[in-house]
Amino acid sequence: MTVENPVPPESRVNDSFPRRQAATRRFTLGAPRGVAISPDGARVVFLRSRGGDDPVTCLWVLDVASGEEHLLVDPLALRAGGEDAAEDLPPEERARRERVREQSGGVVDYATDREVATAAFVLSGRAFTVGLTPGSTPVPLPVEGPVVDPRPDPSGTRVAFVRAGALHVCTLASGETTTLASPDGDHVTWGLADFVAAEEMNRYRGYWWAPDGGSLAVARVDDAPVTRWHIADPANPDRDPAVVGYPAAGTANAAVTLHLLGLDGSRTDVDLGADEYLAAVTWDRHALLATTSPRDQKRVTLRAVDPASGTSVEVHSEVDDAWVDLVPGVPAHLSGGALVRCADADDARRLVVDGEAVTGTDLQVRGVADVDGDTVLFTASRAGVPTSTALFVWSREAGVSVVSAARGVASGRLAGGVLVVAQASLDHDGTVTTVTGPGRSTTLRSFAESPRLEPRVHVFAAGERGLATAVLLPRHHIPGSEPLPVLLDPYGGPHAQRVVDARGAFLTSQWFADQGFAVVVADGRGTPGRGSAFERAVHGDLAAPVLEDQVAALAAAAAEVEDLDLSRVGIRGWSFGGYLAALAVLRRPDAVHAAVAGAPVTDWALYDTHYTERYLGTPSSWPDAYSRSSIIDDATVPATAEAPMRPLMLIHGLADDNVVAAHTLRLSSALLAAGRPHQVLPLSGVTHMTPQEVVAENLLRLQVAFLKESLGVR
Numbered sequence: 001m002t003v004e005n006p007v008p009p010e011s012r013v014n015d016s017f018p019r020r021q022a023a024t025r026r027f028t029l030g031a032p033r034g035v036a037i038s039p040d041g042a043r044v045v046f047l048r049s050r051g052g053d054d055p056v057t058c059l060w061v062l063d064v065a066s067g068e069e070h071l072l073v074d075p076l077a078l079r080a081g082g083e084d085a086a087e088d089l090p091p092e093e094r095a096r097r098e099r100v101r102e103q104s105g106g107v108v109d110y111a112t113d114r115e116v117a118t119a120a121f122v123l124s125g126r127a128f129t130v131g132l133t134p135g136s137t138p139v140p141l142p143v144e145g146p147v148v149d150p151r152p153d154p155s156g157t158r159v160a161f162v163r164a165g166a167l168h169v170c171t172l173a174s175g176e177t178t179t180l181a182s183p184d185g186d187h188v189t190w191g192l193a194d195f196v197a198a199e200e201m202n203r204y205r206g207y208w209w210a211p212d213g214g215s216l217a218v219a220r221v222d223d224a225p226v227t228r229w230h231i232a233d234p235a236n237p238d239r240d241p242a243v244v245g246y247p248a249a250g251t252a253n254a255a256v257t258l259h260l261l262g263l264d265g266s267r268t269d270v271d272l273g274a275d276e277y278l279a280a281v282t283w284d285r286h287a288l289l290a291t292t293s294p295r296d297q298k299r300v301t302l303r304a305v306d307p308a309s310g311t312s313v314e315v316h317s318e319v320d321d322a323w324v325d326l327v328p329g330v331p332a333h334l335s336g337g338a339l340v341r342c343a344d345a346d347d348a349r350r351l352v353v354d355g356e357a358v359t360g361t362d363l364q365v366r367g368v369a370d371v372d373g374d375t376v377l378f379t380a381s382r383a384g385v386p387t388s389t390a391l392f393v394w395s396r397e398a399g400v401s402v403v404s405a406a407r408g409v410a411s412g413r414l415a416g417g418v419l420v421v422a423q424a425s426l427d428h429d430g431t432v433t434t435v436t437g438p439g440r441s442t443t444l445r446s447f448a449e450s451p452r453l454e455p456r457v458h459v460f461a462a463g464e465r466g467l468a469t470a471v472l473l474p475r476h477h478i479p480g481s482e483p484l485p486v487l488l489d490p491y492g493g494p495h496a497q498r499v500v501d502a503r504g505a506f507l508t509s510q511w512f513a514d515q516g517f518a519v520v521v522a523d524g525r526g527t528p529g530r531g532s533a534f535e536r537a538v539h540g541d542l543a544a545p546v547l548e549d550q551v552a553a554l555a556a557a558a559a560e561v562e563d564l565d566l567s568r569v570g571i572r573g574w575s576f577g578g579y580l581a582a583l584a585v586l587r588r589p590d591a592v593h594a595a596v597a598g599a600p601v602t603d604w605a606l607y608d609t610h611y612t613e614r615y616l617g618t619p620s621s622w623p624d625a626y627s628r629s630s631i632i633d634d635a636t637v638p639a640t641a642e643a644p645m646r647p648l649m650l651i652h653g654l655a656d657d658n659v660v661a662a663h664t665l666r667l668s669s670a671l672l673a674a675g676r677p678h679q680v681l682p683l684s685g686v687t688h689m690t691p692q693e694v695v696a697e698n699l700l701r702l703q704v705a706f707l708k709e710s711l712g713v714r
Contacts, residue, residue, distance in 0.1 A: 017453055017511050022696035023053045025103045027504065030054065030447030032422070032433045034109065038116035038132070041416025044435050044444075045072075045116060045132055047107060052449030057106035059119065061132055062435060064418055067442040070134040075106035075123050078138060088124040090146035092162070092192060098657070098687055099198035111149075113156030114211075120150035120159050127161055129172065142175040143168070149191070149205060153213035158263075160207060160216060165189035167207060167218055169263060180216070180261045187224040187245070194221045194254040196247060199658065200610040201279050201326055210307065211285045215262040217270070217305075219278060223254035231657055235684035244657050249605050249612040249626075250619040253277075258290060260307055268310040272303060277610065279326050286337040289315070293324065297614045300324040302331055302341065318343060320532075322539040323614045325349075325495075329368030329378070340368060340376055347531040351378055351394060358394050364529050370414040377403075377414040386529030387459060387468050388501045391421055409502040424502035426457060431504075455506035456513070459499065462522060462556035468499040469522040469553045471561045472506060472513040483565035484518040485711045488554060488584070488592065492546050493576030494526040494538060494615065508700070512572075515704045516713055518564045520557045524549025540622065542604065542615055542629040547583055551591050566591075568711040572703055574598035575659060575688065578651075579631070582667065585646040586634040594710035596703045598651040599659045599688055602667040603630045606660065635670035647710035648678040651699065653686030679706070 034047035059073035125146025150161040181190040206219040226245035275292035303312040338354035391404035404410035408425035462469040526538035578600030584592040639645035652664040
């Protein structure tokens with residue numbers, strides 16, 4: 001197989017787009033992120049590496065009044081063994097980074113006290129604290145490692161942390177450490193998130209300080225009931241397989257309970273009823289709230305916990321016949337104690353304050369970013385414009401107003417009257433982060449590299465469902481000059497979008513277009529921002545609606561943009577997108593003629609409980625849903641003249657503990673048994689992410705070569 005050079009100005013030297021994209025982690029290194037604002041609005045703390053190809057993240061602080069930035073923590077200066085020493089991460093931290101898809105190193109996360117005056121962080125399992133004012137020096141926590149998830153108490157005088165599954169508290173003034181809870185079983189941990197909480201609920205922590213700092217709410221996780229899977233490294237047969245607890249659909253989850261642990265040694269068990277999932281914990285001066293849901297996720301309940309007795313009462317429940325989504329940032333409270341939450345009504349996600357919906361059907365609320373006194377900062381898309389997500393504020397006095405660009409993708413923070421807006425757009429590279437305080441606005445410096453590639457994007461609403469669809473043509477293409485082979489480039493799965501008003505979303509698609517393809521990207525049913533009916537169209541069937549919408553978008557794109565050759569159509573994707581790619585050539589070989597499927601889910605009974613059962617129930621309760629959605633059975637049917645086998649390349653990281661390699665291997669076995677030719681590319685030592693530069697670069701080139709060869713492209 002010959003890998004052709006991209007069109008000018010790209011080349012196969014190290015300065016090529018694939019290499020630069022890999023080296024810069026998709027051009028995100030050097031950009032500010034992880035922002036925190038002090039409640040007095042005096043300073044903004046953030047993470048940023050010192051260059052666009054520098055993966056070592058530093059901790060910085062901005063003085064809002066002067067607009068000056070100051071470096072607080074340089075990990076290379078603190079690393080044992082000097083600058084050339086590699087990071088030595090404990091298994092718990094490696095797992096956490098995999099769950100959050102963290103691809104850089106250094107200070108990748110931190111926690112602060114209430115006043116945002118002190119931060120705690122870890123480097124290679126060593127815990128440090130640092131004052132968040134210019135000139136402060138990081139101080140090692142006087143404890144043995146490896147330490148996981150250190151968090152200061154609200155006063156900044158103590159730091160809690162997890163080590164070897166036990167929760168400890170260190171008093172900074174004396175250096176004295178107290179163990180509050182130790183594992184009481186071989187598979188028990190205290191203060192850590194379980195797998196499905198981190199992977200599917202966006203809950204990455206397992207303990208929360210009380211507002212007075214006298215106790216903590218702590219999750220106890222016992223994953224002894226969880227089935228053990230063994231992930232081998234075939235390239236190194238002398239190594240023992242990694243043993244992981246993986247809760248596949250229909251099997252046992254970890255047993256998660258909540259407990260109140262006092263610094264005085266007291267322990268109070270919290271009664272959260274019969275719900276299986278602990279989705280979130282919020283503890284502020286108004287209440288201790290726990291968000292729970294049952295196994296089928298058709299209800300989400302907010303419970304108020306009495307810290308003295310551990311009893312809880314239901315504050316509110318959301319119920320839906322399909323499932324209830326977990327919304328980021330809620331619950332929260334206004335300064336007077338009014339409850340802030342979200343609810344779906346009239347096919348729109350609404351912001352609800354003190355029981356009253358304060359947004360209308362003209363907005364689809366995505367999440368709550370912050371509550372500053374009596375002002376709520378939230379993200380939302382305007383009805384009919386799911387491609388843009390803007391920042392809005394609400395208060396009783398002023399109602400709802402937008403505080404970011406109306407078009408683009410924005411996120412932000414609000415505290416002490418200071419607003420931070422991180423704005424992405426189709427009009428500029430990367431993200432621009434602006435800090436606006438009383439009388440002054442400052443843009444945080446970004447050291448991110450320019451992709452030197454401006455996507456040529458045409459976005460339109462496709463077909464009768466108005467599917468958000470983007471078409472990208474080669475930048476050198478002259479309309480009407482020649483027909484172009486088509487490449488579908490979707491994700492397509494629930495809770496994720498590909499068609500957004502941000503340049504970074506289309507960089508890889510444009511690079512593929514510049515190799516001679518017309519690239520079509522579409523968000524079909526199941527994707528967010530269009531209302532609950534559109535999202536819930538995939539309930540009970542993750543295959544047919546999703547694939548139908550991709551084919552509909554393909555036809556609409558050919559009608560919208562000239563020069564698309566529908567006799568040569570390929571598709572590529574990763575994770576759910578990989579599943580969709582394999583699904584397309586197996587079920588619609590008439591419309592899709594070649595596929596690259598990366599890390600595909602091929603048998604939904606092999607994927608995790610929380611994600612899969614939300615849409616398909618359990619394999620025993622709804623077997624037809626699994627039969628409709630999985631593609632192993634499709635592979636067992638021999639190809640015919642009417643339904644030929646199309647070229648299919650399967651790619652899978654052998655160290656993947658999210659979508660395990662068994663998905664690809666079982667599909668390959670079924671294809672082989674049916675006499676269906678295909679290719680398999682195993683990636684040794686690679687997880688669900690592919691951060692390695694050479695791997696990431698060459699994967700793009702191999703995909704181009706395979707698709708060109710399969711579609712007969714010169």
